[in-house]
Amino acid sequence: MSKINKRIIEEKAFKIVMHTVCAAVVLIFLIMLATIVIKGLPGLNLKMLTHQPLRGSYAEGGGGILNAILGSVYLALGATFLAGLIGIPVALFINVYLKKNSRFATLIRFSFDVLWGIPSIVYGAFGFIIMIFFHMRSSLLAGIITIAFLELPIMTRAADSILKMVPLELKEISLSLGATRFETAFRIIFKQAFPGILTAILIGLGRGIGDAAAVMFTAGYTDSLPTSLFRPVATLPLAIFYQLGTPFPEVQQRGYTSALVLMLVILFISIFSRILTKRFQQNVLR
Amino acid sequence: MNNPIRTNLLSVSYGQHQALNDVSIEIPARKITAIIGPSGCGKSTLLKVFNRLLELNDDIIISGEVFVDGQDIYDKGVDVYSLRKKMGLLPQKPFPLPMSIFENVAYGLKIHNHLGKGKLEGLVEHYLKEASLWDEVKDRLHAHAAKLSIGQQQRLCLARGLAIEPEIILGDEPTSALDPFSAERIERKLIELKKRYTIVVVTHNIQQAIRLADYVVFLYYGKVVEADTADKVFKSPQSLMTQAYIKGEFLDEVWFDKEARLINKVAQGEGI
Numbered sequence: 214m215s216k217i218n219k220r221i222i223e224e225k226a227f228k229i230v231m232h233t234v235c236a237a238v239v240l241i242f243l244i245m246l247a248t249i250v251i252k253g254l255p256g257l258n259l260k261m262l263t264h265q266p267l268r269g270s271y272a273e274g275g276g277g278i279l280n281a282i283l284g285s286v287y288l289a290l291g292a293t294f295l296a297g298l299i300g301i302p303v304a305l306f307i308n309v310y311l312k313k314n315s316r317f318a319t320l321i322r323f324s325f326d327v328l329w330g331i332p333s334i335v336y337g338a339f340g341f342i343i344m345i346f347f348h349m350r351s352s353l354l355a356g357i358i359t360i361a362f363l364e365l366p367i368m369t370r371a372a373d374s375i376l377k378m379v380p381l382e383l384k385e386i387s388l389s390l391g392a393t394r395f396e397t398a399f400r401i402i403f404k405q406a407f408p409g410i411l412t413a414i415l416i417g418l419g420r421g422i423g424d425a426a427a428v429m430f431t432a433g434y435t436d437s438l439p440t441s442l443f444r445p446v447a448t449l450p451l452a453i454f455y456q457l458g459t460p461f462p463e464v465q466q467r468g469y470t471s472a473l474v475l476m477l478v479i480l481f482i483s484i485f486s487r488i489l490t491k492r493f494q495q496n497v498l499r
Numbered sequence: 500m501n502n503p504i505r506t507n508l509l510s511v512s513y514g515q516h517q518a519l520n521d522v523s524i525e526i527p528a529r530k531i532t533a534i535i536g537p538s539g540c541g542k543s544t545l546l547k548v549f550n551r552l553l554e555l556n557d558d559i560i561i562s563g564e565v566f567v568d569g570q571d572i573y574d575k576g577v578d579v580y581s582l583r584k585k586m587g588l589l590p591q592k593p594f595p596l597p598m599s600i601f602e603n604v605a606y607g608l609k610i611h612n613h614l615g616k617g618k619l620e621g622l623v624e625h626y627l628k629e630a631s632l633w634d635e636v637k638d639r640l641h642a643h644a645a646k647l648s649i650g651q652q653q654r655l656c657l658a659r660g661l662a663i664e665p666e667i668i669l670g671d672e673p674t675s676a677l678d679p680f681s682a683e684r685i686e687r688k689l690i691e692l693k694k695r696y697t698i699v700v701v702t703h704n705i706q707q708a709i710r711l712a713d714y715v716v717f718l719y720y721g722k723v724v725e726a727d728t729a730d731k732v733f734k735s736p737q738s739l740m741t742q743a744y745i746k747g748e749f750l751d752e753v754w755f756d757k758e759a760r761l762i763n764k765v766a767q768g769e770g771i
Contacts, residue, residue: 314557382594385552386656390607390663391584400606405597 253473256466262474266436271455271464278471284439284446286478287353288432289422292360293368296421297414300365301403304372304413309384309398322373329366334426336363341430354442356432360421368417375409376402411490415483422479425450449475503528503667503697504549509563511544511721513556518544520721521563526714531689531698533712533729535705536744541721542701543591546669549699550586551579568666584611587660587696589673589685593652595644596659600627600636603644603655607663622662630658631688650681657688668692670700674707686711705745709733717741 260277267275303321311318340359349355379402387397403410425448433445449471456468504526511519518541526532534542547553548565551572565572572582596603604623608614614622623640627633632654636647644655653673660668670689674682689698689711702708708715708729715732717725717740725732725741736742 312555312557380594381555382590382592383596385555386588386590386594386596387606388555389550389552389583389586389588390610390659391580392606392610393580396610401596 249469249472249476252466253469253471256470257473261467261470265438271452271459271467278447278449278452278467278474280436280438280447281449281452281471282474282478284353284432284435285422285449285475286482287439288356288360288428288446288448289418289482291353291357292364292421293414293418295357295361296364296368296417299361300369300417301372301410301414304369304376304410305398305403307373308376308379309394309402322370325366325370325373329370332426333363333424334429336360337427337430340427344431350443351431351433351445352441352443353432353439353446356428356446356448357442359427359431360424363424363427364417364421367420368413371413371416372406372410375406375413378409379405407490411486415486418482419479422482423450423475425454449478501528502526503568504699505566506548507564507566509545509548509561509565511541511548511553511562512560514558518721519548522718522721522723523563524716524723524726526697526699528697529693529695530713531693531700531711532714532716533708534699534701534716534718535703535708536718536724538703540718542703542718543671545716545718546671546699546701549667549669550583550588552583552588584663585665586667586669587657587663587665589653589656589660589668589670591672592676593649593656595647595652595655598644599641600644600647600655601640604658604662607659611663626658626662627655629661630654631684632658648681650677650684653677653681653685654688657685665696667697667699670698670702672701672703675702675704682707705747717744719744 262277262282263279264277265280266278267273271278307315307318307321336359340355340362343349343358344351344355383401383405384397387401388394392400428448428451432448434451435445435447439446452471453468453475456464456471459465459468502525505524507523509519509522510517522541522545534545536542544553548561549567549572553559553561561573567582567585570577572579596606598606601623604626605619608619608622624633624637627636632651635651636642636655639646644652647655653676668689673689674685677685686707689700692698693713700708700711702711712729715725715727715729716723717732717738719740724738725736727737731737732741733745736745
């Protein structure tokens with residue numbers, strides 16, 4: 214066989230393999246989506262979205278999951294806000310204040326990579342220890358703090374990789390005009406990277422809102438609607454967990470419905486924040 | 500003569516690579532000084548030493564002295580922000596800041612002064628006129644700067660640089676990304692501006708240097724080969740290397756072919 218033929222076969226074979234792999238990824242996503250929609254959609258009704266669970270328990274199967282919807286939204290928004298407050302400045306600091314191959318920056322990045330790999334149940338346990346230390350009971354606030362820790366690594370690293378792509382010239386120009394690094398970071402670099410930073414924040418939110426293990430000890434559970442930072446809240450992931458764990462098919466279906474609701478909540482928050490911030494994107498240099 | 504920039508035995512290295520080697524030059528006030536030489540010979544490095552942007556790079560070692568207005572800018576306790584404010588930078592590729600045309604010019608003004616809205620608008624107009632851009636953008640001041648043509652963008656960069664009221668304008672091959680017409684406009688502007696500003700332009704375009712420069716520094720592999728008035732450098736260059744470079748001969752070839760003669764010359768005390 215001539216060399217040309219071999220190369221063409223190689224090219225085609227690789228193409229087929231890649232097509233298969235990509236199709237598999239999309240397929241897995243579609244199957245999951247379909248499962249949740251098919252199993253969850255029949256249970257989706259207004260009562261589910263607007264009521265608390267009947268007689269204070271998911272196992273009874275009546276009422277709705279409003280307590281968990283509100284709890285998850287409050288918890289995730291609070292945690293994402295807190296994580297963003299820490300993570301975005303850290304990412305800006307690494308990229309604007311430190312040099313490219315700074316050891317300190319490498320250390321920070323490495324720490325976040327390690328934190329990223331830690332399972333969420335460990336964050337839950339860690340949050341629990343802190344709660345005991347401060348004599349706190351499980352509450353919305355404890356949940357927010359724990360989830361913020363959970364979101365921090367992924368959010369910071371995502372923002373970091375976006376900021377790394379901002380051209381160095383932009384930083385040079387701002388500094389050459391006599392701007393401080395602070396002004397450069399927040400007035401120029403942040404603006405330029407804003408759409409990417411928003412994505413980083415949403416990635417963090419996605420991780421935070423869907424996590425069950427970290428909130429189990431820290432946010433606790435309640436059937437009432439969240440009213441105070443210092444009282445326990447219900448969350449959607451735990452609602453899914455408890456309901457799918459029951460032996461009753463009817464309640465299990467409500468578990469799938471809760472999963473569907475969780476997905477819709479994430480979708481809604483993503484779309485809403487994209488629309489809200491669309492006008493900022495016009496100012497980005499391409 | 501009062502020279503706003505002076506270097507004394509300035510050496511710069513990036514890790515192992517020595518970019519500048521014992522550079523001692525003076526940049527005269529209110530003249531255009533062209534730093535010429537082939538790519539990678541340290542021209543831009545020299546420019547970035549002046550406004551201390553070089554420190555953004557990794558593993559930089561700077562030795563020697565650089566004086567701006569008589570002050571050693573690498574002294575401890577130098578206010579690097581007011582140093583940079585003294586110098587407007589015209590970058591190699593026009594890089595508008597991610598904001599509107601108006602905001603691009605206003606950025607420097609806002610950083611350094613507290614201005615009312617009316618005053619700010621007046622100043623932005625003034626500097627856009629100064630960069631001959633006003634007539635083209637006055638109806639769309641709040642459009643995004645990236646929507647301008649590349650030549651307009653470079654004039655915007657000029658306006659932005661002038662707005663911080665510098666004494667010195669640094670141009671890092673400011674026309675290399677532009678079409679000939681836009682390049683000519685920038686060149687004309689620079690000649691006009693030298694009445695009021697000290698201008699340093701890095702260029703590898705000899706024709707441009709001949710058109711613009713009053714004073715020329717020829718750098719080759721980090722060393723100053725020749726630094727004198729444009730007349731002297733272009734009409735009666737002292738060094739063979741400068742002669743060859745101006746004529747457009749290949750330097751390496753010249754170096755090897757004429758090495759013997761060059762060494763002879765040095766031996767006879769004529770210097771490089």
